[in-house]
Amino acid sequence: MTAIRGATTVNSDTPEEIKAAVKELLCAIREKNNLSSENIICIMFSSTGDIRSFYPAKAAREAGFDGCALFSSLEPPIQGALPLCIRVMVLCHGKFKAEHVYLRGAKRLRRDITSNLVVALDGPAGSGKSTAAKALAKHFNILYLDTGAMYRACALKCLNSGISPEDGKAVANMVKNIDLKIEYSEGKQVTVLDGKDVSLDIRKPEISDMASKVSANSAVREKMVQMQRKIASSMPCVLDGRDIGTNVLPDAEYKFYITASSGVRAMRRFAEEKAKGYDIDIKKVEADIIARDKRDSEREIAPLRMAEDAILVDTSDMTEQQVVEFLVNKIQEKV
Ligand code: DC
Secondary structure (H helix, E strand, O other): OOOEEEEEEOOOOOOOHHHHHHHHHHHHHHHHHHHHHHEEEEEEEEEOOOOOOOOOHHHHHOOOOOOOOOEEEEOOOOOOOOOOEEEEEEEOOOOOOOOOOEOOOOOOOOOOHHOEEEEEEEEEOOOOOHHHHHHHHHHHOOOOEEEEHHHHHHHHHHHHHHOOOOOOOHHHHHHHHHEEEEEEEEOOOEEEEEEOOOOOOHHHHHHHOOOHHHHHHHHHHHHHHHHHHHHHHOOOEEEEEEEEHHOOOOOOOOEEEOOHHHHHHHHHHHHHHHOOOOOOOHHHHHHHHHHHHHHHHOOOOOOOOOOOOEEEEEEOOHHHHHHHHHHHHHHHHHH
16 A cells, blocks of 8 residues: 655635645646556545635545545644645555655645655664564564574575585575575565475574574675565665665665673573573573674674664663664654
8 A cells, every 4th residue: 555645725715726726636646646546545635724615525526536435634723834735645555656746835744754764773683673673663564674584594595405604605506596585474574495484493593603604605695685675675664684774775764773782682582592492501692692793793795883874772771662662763853
């Protein structure tokens, strides 16, 4: 579904003016967005309180926009609002880049943030970035792409094929023909390798270490980054990983670097793995995390690093909810 916004104004509150302005606005929206009447799900108007003589929804029906649900409401008085203004939101089938239409001096109230929102979240293992990314995606109702899952799937493929993650040539050969797909089921990412859902298999502790190793391979990175950019260009989304803000999407408008002390991160991972039934030792978890951070930040290609224009968020003393609130506020501040 796509939401198209628009607004227009009238010189005086008369039925003739309202009918003409609404018709002009809707025709312009239809033309600029190449819409047919079957595309339109509904049209919703809100107008300033000084527009009383005619319902914009009725004007829309009279103008021939009668094959969809129509709705009008009056806005409460807002200081500084443009007088005699009619705003509209047209909901359409399909996903496309909306062309918003503002006529007769009407201005956008604020940017429609979710229509092109791309958020890059980077940080080390256990920093809380994937929990925050999921919650953020849910908040804005946009897609979440866990890029680590893709490197994990490459590691699993190595494991299944008896390839050492350190054998650069064999890994590059393997990734050339890898059958990896990212799908979504009930809003959740499903990682499909060779036609099989491996979303759980890739979470095994031994895969974490292997994923860190295969992710240093240039052929692997090239292929995964290409897939990630393709997904990110098709819809608004939140991506989490190690190199999203620095390499995958350097132009992303919203970049965060999520971190926490290694002790806190180890505690979080330990609790997660325990909950999954893995019998592990906290000391080993912390040692693994430190080794993985070192490898991820010291590798030659696209190492884990904070982008210069990213906002640093240290989650050591923050609850999950506090992290999400912080990110949402920062995004909304910029709008
Ligand atoms: O976030 P994670 O623990 O699931 O990631 C697994 C490994 O994949 C991580 O150690 C480094 C690598 N990775 C990467 O190099 N670049 C990304 N964008 C995401 C993950």
